Amino acid sequence: MKKIVVIGSSAASIGFLTKLRQLDSKSKIICISKSKHLPYNKCLLADYIAQTANEDRVFFKDLNFFKKNNIELFLDTKVINLNTTKNLISLENKKQIKFDLLFIGTGTSPTIPQIKNIENLKHIFTFQTIDDAWAISDFIKNKKVKNATIVGTGLTGIELADTLSCLNIKINLIGKYKQIMPNQLDKNAAAIIEKLISKRNINFIKNTVVTEIKKGYKLFFDNKKNIQTNMMIFATGNKTNIDFLQKSKIKIQDDAILTNEYMQTNIKNIYAGGDVCLVKDILTKEYVRSSTWPDATKQGMIAASNIKDKKEIYQGIIQTTCSHIFGKTFISCGSIAQTPKNCKIIIKKDQDFYHKFLIKDDKLIGFILLGKINQVGFFKKMILEKLSCKSLSNLES
């Protein structure tokens, strides 16, 4: 009987486990996670703090899932080493586990930028795990926080600002770029959201970095200005959880695990999926970090099919971000951050929506839908199937 070990218990790993058990009822399966908690959906953490998503929705797999599928689960168990020659993983608790096949879905951990004096402060939070969400909520409640600072204006920072500003807290939102979410929104779409931000109890400071924090949570910026706050939350990016691979022969590129079209690493019996991976961008053909929940789940499922010799090819990702922030739903897809040369741009807008389409060589290569997103499936299909934009008379304004 084969022994299959899975490291991680989030999107990629659950996708892998679910598919694997559909294809294989016999193998011994062990799932190991450093998380203390049953699987939860990170996409709902801001809603959870806002109390618009309850625990039943957030914790998306219960113990019964593992029991029913005969999966041995070890929570609060960190893998610290992988020996690819001996097919052996070492755990922080000194135990070792052998495997025939391994799936790695270890995702990412948050990073905090270097800021003078930050190491001496207590009220510093990150926003990536359910423990972070509990810590933020408890601190706000227990200390009756009236002023919080969020550093980072990517999607997670903006979602959190949206949530906390509804809890009667004055928010300072600090972003180092000239606009919010530069990778997902162009400046027009960002300006629409920024206008909504300015209508809330939010002090939005852009194009600025925090350089020092002094006693009493006084923050100093690179422009010499300063503000006072009660707590700081960093939503400033993340790094892949690959420390345990340092002594292994797994190929790492740009700090992530390189996978092929079968979600297989360079080691034959080891597969990987999710945010810890580099995968192909369908449009640019370049390797990019995977970064969304649906992509992680799909990669896990494809890895499981291939471990069972089903030879299912992973086509790659189209960078997509979707959210509902400050009362507006948006989806951005494809090449948004950099507009390629010779690209035709179509913009359609009115009071309720802003749509932008990027067309190159008669093919749709990216779009932003803000406000109205009802045709998103159709536009995504156009990109994936490289359909001619000539048929898109409804795009022309």
Ligand SMILES: Cc1cc2nc3c(=O)[nH]c(=O)nc-3n(C[C@H](O)[C@H](O)[C@H](O)COP(=O)(O)OP(=O)(O)OC[C@H]3O[C@@H](n4cnc5c(N)ncnc54)[C@H](O)[C@@H]3O)c2cc1C
């Ligand atoms: C606040 C927030 C909001 C988000 N919103 C969205 C959204 O709206 N839409 C969207 O598509 N995506 C969103 N994302 C991104 C999405 O959550 C990730 O793409 C997804 O979680 C990646 O899943 P994963 O399984 O690859 O890794 P992760 O979710 O990072 O999970 C990694 C797993 O590996 C375990 N692990 C790590 N290292 C070890 C180790 N050494 N030993 C044992 N176990 C280990 C961890 O405990 C965890 O179980 C959001 C992320 C955050 C933080």
